[in-house]
Amino acid sequence: MIKVKQVAHVCIFASDLEATRSFYRNVLGLDTQFNFLRDGKIFGFYLNCGGRSHVEVFQKDGARYSDLNQINHFCLEVENIDAAIAHIRSKGIDVTAKKHACDDTFQAWIRDPNDVKIELFEYTGKSAQFTGGDRIADW
Numbered sequence: 682m683i684k685v686k687q688v689a690h691v692c693i694f695a696s697d698l699e700a701t702r703s704f705y706r707n708v709l710g711l712d713t714q715f716n717f718l719r720d721g722k723i724f725g726f727y728l729n730c731g732g733r734s735h736v737e738v739f740q741k742d743g744a745r746y747s748d749l750n751q752i753n754h755f756c757l758e759v760e761n762i763d764a765a766i767a768h769i770r771s772k773g774i775d776v777t778a779k780k781h782a783c784d785d786t787f788q789a790w791i792r793d794p795n796d797v798k799i800e801l802f803e804y805t806g807k808s809a810q811f812t813g814g815d816r817i818a819d820w
Contacts, residue, residue: 688734690727691755693797694741700794701738702726708772708791709757709799711736730757754790754798762787762803776801783816784809 695701705711705728714735717725725739736755759765762779766789769776777790785807791799809816 687732690735690737692737692739693755693793693795695738695795696741697794698723698725698738698740702728704774704794705736705738708769708774754800756800756802758802758804760803762789762801765789765801765803783819785812785816786810 693701702713706713711728711730714727714729716723717727717739725737728736728738730736766776766779769791774791779787779789782788785805786809787803787805789801791801793799804810
């Protein structure tokens with residue numbers, strides 16, 4: 682039997698590698714853990730999301746994506762969603778208003794330079810992720 686410990690990484694493709702690195706560093710505070718090199722040039726990198734979780738990014742020249750061949754979204758837990766929203770807005774990035782979701786978490790949404798959706802998440806003491814129990818989806 683396999684025991685999954687956590688999500689290790691989510692991989693995204695970038696049309697502009699350095700704009701993507703800058704977005705994740707300057708807007709979300711994710712530092713580069715290491716770069717991938719080929720023929721002496723950087724063609725990808727790992728971003729540290731805390732602990733043992735990462736976002737893996739690779740250059741994808743000329744790629745076009747549809748709902749069938751890209752990640753729908755990934756979620757980053759934040760310590761204070763109000764502060765996160767204020768910070769993101771201060772960087773000139775569009776972010777949704779904070780929403781109290783049906784799973785008793787707070788969430789907001791942004792997109793990276795490659796149009797990848799990113800959910801920002803703050804757990805509460807009542808979050809279904811910890812308390813269990815079915816929830817009725819409100820979307």
